[in-house]
Amino acid sequence: MERKTKINAEDGKQELVITREFDLPLELLFKAYVEPEIVEQWMGTKVLKLENKKHGSYQFETSDAQGNVVFRANGVIHEFVTNRKITRTFEMENTPFPVQLEFFEFEKLTDDTSKLSMHIVFRSVEHRDQLLQMPFAQGINMAHNRLQNIVSKLK
Amino acid sequence: MNLRRDVFQAIADPTRRAILLLVAAQWMTAGAIASNFDTARPTVSKHLQILTECELLEQKQNGREIYYHINAKKMKEVADFIEPFRKMWDDRFNKLETIMKKYNPDSFREEK
Numbered sequence: 687m688e689r690k691t692k693i694n695a696e697d698g699k700q701e702l703v704i705t706r707e708f709d710l711p712l713e714l715l716f717k718a719y720v721e722p723e724i725v726e727q728w729m730g731t732k733v734l735k736l737e738n739k740k741h742g743s744y745q746f747e748t749s750d751a752q753g754n755v756v757f758r759a760n761g762v763i764h765e766f767v768t769n770r771k772i773t774r775t776f777e778m779e780n781t782p783f784p785v786q787l788e789f790f791e792f793e794k795l796t797d798d799t800s801k802l803s804m805h806i807v808f809r810s811v812e813h814r815d816q817l818l819q820m821p822f823a824q825g826i827n828m829a830h831n832r833l834q835n836i837v838s839k840l841k
Numbered sequence: 842m843n844l845r846r847d848v849f850q851a852i853a854d855p856t857r858r859a860i861l862l863l864v865a866a867q868w869m870t871a872g873a874i875a876s877n878f879d880t881a882r883p884t885v886s887k888h889l890q891i892l893t894e895c896e897l898l899e900q901k902q903n904g905r906e907i908y909y910h911i912n913a914k915k916m917k918e919v920a921d922f923i924e925p926f927r928k929m930w931d932d933r934f935n936k937l938e939t940i941m942k943k944y945n946p947d948s949f950r951e952e953k
Binding site: 693695706710717727818 | 923926927931933934935936937938940941942
């Protein structure tokens with residue numbers, strides 16, 4: 687299987703870049719980032735707030751099957767250019783992880799394909815490496831799997 | 842340069858994964874490794890070369906023979922470090938792609 691999502695995390699750097707090419711027109715890719723109900727579906731989290739504008743803010747919340755909140759994140763949008771870029775901060779609440787800075791760049795490849803580049807800058811190399819290792823990924827995957835179950839039931 | 846991407850390509854191949862498994866607990870010569878596969882010897886040599894270039898294998902010269910062993914440190918890095926994170930984003934983006942392919946702007950506008 688082709689690995690469509692690529693991660694470049696060089697040793698000793700406090701940043702990483704996630705890139706992905708989509709079989710989607712640029713406009714649809716961008717829409718998936720700005721329409722709260724669509725974000726909720728693919729991120730597997732509830733969108734409490736999403737103000738797509740300069741100095742706007744956002745907040746995500748994920749609950750388990752019993753309704754307990756297991757994850758909450760928020761941030762501020764610094765730059766918002768439709769179909770081109772979003773620059774924002776991202777912070778996970780109630781974790782020891784400091785806020786991180788995220789640069790999203792959306793690019794048209796052809797009429798039907800597009801590319802996303804997500805450049806994340808961390809407070810330190812250690813924070814980056816810890817984040818990559820922490821079970822956070824697993825927690826989110828669990829949420830994602832649950833979503834997948836829900837969606838497959840809808841079919 | 843994107844070394845990590847090469848590492849992931851290296852372990853994406855089933856034969857190379859089998860080789861890594863073989864040398865996980867022992868030092869083996871290319872011949873001993875090749876004897877475990879139906880694949881032609883030069884093909885196995887090529888796999889060993891790729892794995893060595895990606896630092897997934899360590900080499901040790903003993904007399905005329907070269908012995909191979911897994912580089913556990915690098916494997917741990919691959920297995921524990923980036924891959925779950927990459928997988929998480931890959932899953933999310935696959936989801937995004939599936940949802941948006943079905944996306945119908947007209948029905949969406951009606952909902953608004």
